[in-house]
Amino acid sequence: MSKRIALVTGGTGGIGTAIVRRLAQMGHQVATNFRNEEKALAWQKALADDGIQATIVPGDVASPEAAREMVEAVEKSLGPVDILVNNAGITRDTTFHRMSAEQWHEVINTNLNSCFNVTRPVIEGMRARKWGRIVQIASINGQKGQYGQANYAAAKAGMHGFTISLAQENARFGITVNTVSPGYIATDMVMAVPEEVREKIIAQIPTGRLGKPDEIAYAVGFFVPEEAAWITGANLSANGGQYMGW
Numbered sequence: 001m002s003k004r005i006a007l008v009t010g011g012t013g014g015i016g017t018a019i020v021r022r023l024a025q026m027g028h029q030v031a032t033n034f035r036n037e038e039k040a041l042a043w044q045k046a047l048a049d050d051g052i053q054a055t056i057v058p059g060d061v062a063s064p065e066a067a068r069e070m071v072e073a074v075e076k077s078l079g080p081v082d083i084l085v086n087n088a089g090i091t092r093d094t095t096f097h098r099m100s101a102e103q104w105h106e107v108i109n110t111n112l113n114s115c116f117n118v119t120r121p122v123i124e125g126m127r128a129r130k131w132g133r134i135v136q137i138a139s140i141n142g143q144k145g146q147y148g149q150a151n152y153a154a155a156k157a158g159m160h161g162f163t164i165s166l167a168q169e170n171a172r173f174g175i176t177v178n179t180v181s182p183g184y185i186a187t188d189m190v191m192a193v194p195e196e197v198r199e200k201i202i203a204q205i206p207t208g209r210l211g212k213p214d215e216i217a218y219a220v221g222f223f224v225p226e227e228a229a230w231i232t233g234a235n236l237s238a239n240g241g242q243y244m245g246w
């Protein structure tokens, strides 16, 4: 397949790093954003030690202006973005009756409004070039809901609503838009959950273990090749069988 330019938001995180590696191994030029330059440079060096070159640019996906500048920086350095993975995300968990407006808005801004902020500056170019791949990293908890995560589940369910609308609007322009909904993956986000809660979660997963970041990267990679051109508006669950609904 031709070499494409990919932007993975939150590429320095647990799942993001695996996605960056996979897309690079598929032959693409990959960029991601950082908020802490020192941390990002160390991350970039670790990848380079493994033979993977990744471009890093500053960027906050929760801000429309910063997201636009991030896309412009990637395009200046590599060229127009062909593959976009909206992966950056956060949690601010608490039951809804205790949730502050700040906890609500922070999660909606970072996880859902980011899809507007980052996709809007790349979509017109993809339409003009008649090729694009957009993948949202949502969550099992956007499919089934989760106690203590009304903000997160609302944002993640919203990401798939975004996917299926964008898929319809852009299908004729050679652009596919899909969602990957991961189950519980062994990253910092999940390892921060108290061990006894984690054990209860694992007991609900038919495969009997947490997922690996590479297993989510594989699902993302599935949507990217030329051969995947007929697959759009899909939601691919990668969750060890924990939830088998939409």
Ligand code: NDP
Residues within 6 Å of the ligand: 009, 010, 011, 012, 013, 014, 015, 016, 033, 034, 035, 036, 059, 060, 061, 062, 087, 088, 089, 090, 110, 137, 138, 139, 140, 181, 182, 183, 184, 185, 186, 187, 188, 189, 190
């Ligand atoms: P991590 O916390 O390991 O990584 C999150 C990444 O997002 C980091 O690179 C972080 O950057 C970046 N980020 C956060 N906020 C912003 C922002 N405002 N602007 C730019 N970048 C930002 O999380 P995971 O790798 O575990 O999660 C990745 C995605 O997968 C998330 O969307 C998450 O909701 C989803 N997911 C994860 C699951 C899991 O079990 N881990 C399960 C289901 C879905 P920084 O280092 O600067 O904070």
